[in-house]
Amino acid sequence: ARGDEIFRRLERVDPEAALEVREIEKWPETSAGHLVTTRYVQVPPEATLGDAVTAVRELLEEDDDPIYFIYLVSEGDHLVGAVSIRSLVRYDDRSMPLSKLTIANLMSVPPDVDQEEVARQMSKYDLSEMPVIDATGKMLGIITVDDIIDVLTQEQSEDVQKLGAVEPLDVPYFHTSIVDFVKKRGFWLIVLFFGEFFTQTALRHYDPVFAMLQGATYYVPLLISAGGNSGSQSSTLIIRGLAVGDIKPRDWYRVLGRELLMGILLGGILGVIGFLRVLMLDRDQGVGFALTIGLTLVGIVVTGCTVGSLLPIALKRVGLDPATSSTPFIASLVDVLGIIIFVQSARFVLGTLFGQPGLP
Template sequence: MRLARLLGPDLKQVLKEDPDQVRELFDEIHPEDLADIVGELDPDEAAQLLSRLSVEYAAPIFERLEEEEQGEIAPLMPPESVAQIASEMAPDDRADFFSVLPDEVGDVILQKLERVDPEAAEEVREIEKWPETSAGHLMTTAYVHIGPDVTVRSAIDAVRVHAENHHENVYNIYAIDSNDRLIGIASLRDLLLATPLQPLREILRTNIISVRPTEDQEEVARRMAKYDLNVIPVVDDRDMILGVITVDDIIDVLTQEQTEDVQKLGAIEPLDVPYFRTSFLSFIKKRGVWLFALFFGEFFTQTALRHYDPVFEAVKGAAYYVPLLISAGGNSGSQSSTLIIRGLAVGEIKLRDWWRILIRETFMGLVLGIGLAVVGFGRVLMYPEQHTNFAFTVAFTLVGIVMTGCTVGAMMPLVLKKIGLDPATSSTPFIASLVDVLGIVIFVHIAKIIMANVIAAAGVN
């Protein structure tokens, strides 16, 4: 991206005036950087440029554009040109491209692709039939498969032929039986270490780690990380291989999922496109809905304050400490929810661990609350007009509210996960709003116990 910004103006001019110089640019600049430059053009300019380039040069640039950029540019290009470019893309990237196109545009381009490359068109249909966040939609159908009874030399020849016709990296070859079932895997390292005439069957690994096409992409990422895999096969219920998922696609998945989780933690509906490509109106919708929801949620805090207003009037200085107390609960709850959400995301925490988490967070809240209570107690006594009983009220409230914040913050993501919702929905603002109300209730009831005489003298029940 930095290179694109430095050379962008000059290269844009070259690309506009003399597209034939792209051959020389490819010798000097990575296609990824050229894609950054093209992505900074207006969609009309980018469409005109890519239409003028040969497929040999247009395809590497186009497939490296963001999906949103592809979706903006493709409808402005001749369908025949887009179909030619799509035929050169990796199967999974090609399917992702079609998924961002409007239906009417996608149908036209798919018809053109069917004439250019019927196999590529069929691969699009095969991948697109699976849910967008599933392993089936993430897989590529470009992989090397061969029978188990051939020699290692024949297997290497198959890899060579595959590499000549596909841009995807080859990590493994997959041995299938006469019924197309996956029975073994051999890595390129295994092939290189074996003798050329050695039967492939002798070097196959039959302990196969695989995923079903319906599995969620986050589960695929966890499994690949657990077993330290660069590629994982996707098989159906009969163990027939449908495709493979490579590590570069998993990196994209992790980036996307983490971005969504971070945005949800901030009480923002996940953005579909990058920040600067998101319209002002979209931001208002995605942020405004949650802001209004949180605003209405704070009505409960305001209601609680009004309900217990006589208690706050009876206890001198109580109003000064309410923000301090409820913020301690919100902060502790946010910490716990963040830890649990992350643990669920990476598979460290399971739903069955809820009771262990509850006990752990309760005692953690107790210890943290006592620590804050000591500081809070001293803070109250810094002011001569404050009574010792009020200092104890603040101290015990801090213990109670921090314990509540920790337990509520830890349990909320688990409850949402249990009912099938994204745990990240229990964002820190929602936890804070809930704990605010609970904190006020805790403070009032502790005050009624410790400062009963003061409250009774004020005529408060």
């Protein structure tokens, strides 16, 4: 409602600016269209260097914003080329046709592409400006590098907050009200809390197994946290790789192969440590139990690595933000799976290998 009022006031004092705002509002909030500025220097394709100088001066009359390029735009707002402002300084002949200085293969983006993609391209090709061109070939304006820096900072704040299972904040920490924080954090805490209910249910379900394996429940937090930690590592690596474009969703099988191998190696290391720990500091438990702990760790770390790496890719595939599979979310999922892996390992090692009778 407050936005509407501001808008009505703007329409009265500056109808042209109001029109521009309305134009921008058409596009989704995180799209290229939303970052477009129409403050750029535009000349017809047949313009001379002298015309370009005049056009630059006209814009400078209005304000002193940076100008990097002069765009050659034909009738119907079709972009045909661009000339850098350096070129205007380079040559003296004011009658020189600009078309001689035009940069070939000008990059551009459509207005509905995501701002993160624009940032990625501008950063990759070291561009200071990016023209925005709609489906009909009409130039809507440009995106400038300073807006892209803001986008990078903002998107990365959001990613980090999502990784921590916090709904992204729009405002700095101290400017966010306690009520907003309780909403943005409480929602995910409650979801995760309900998720963890299953650990209690799973433990209770396997009551007879744990009753047989005296003291085994005391190992549960240790075991499931190893899964959560390896899952966090995998998911942060993959989420970041997807964000900077190092990893593409179609690479999922390569990721799976690497994470499986990584899970076996890392799980093997933790498994040996866990095995020795039981043998040395918990001698009552015996070799069978030590082996169970070792095998459980391998299984849990492999699960952590594969679930942690594939879940972000799966989310990206279906068009969701991979960062939404925040690491606490993966940890909770792996917690429940970890209890099942623990019980199955115990059944296999103690029941099948060691022939311990009575294991349910």
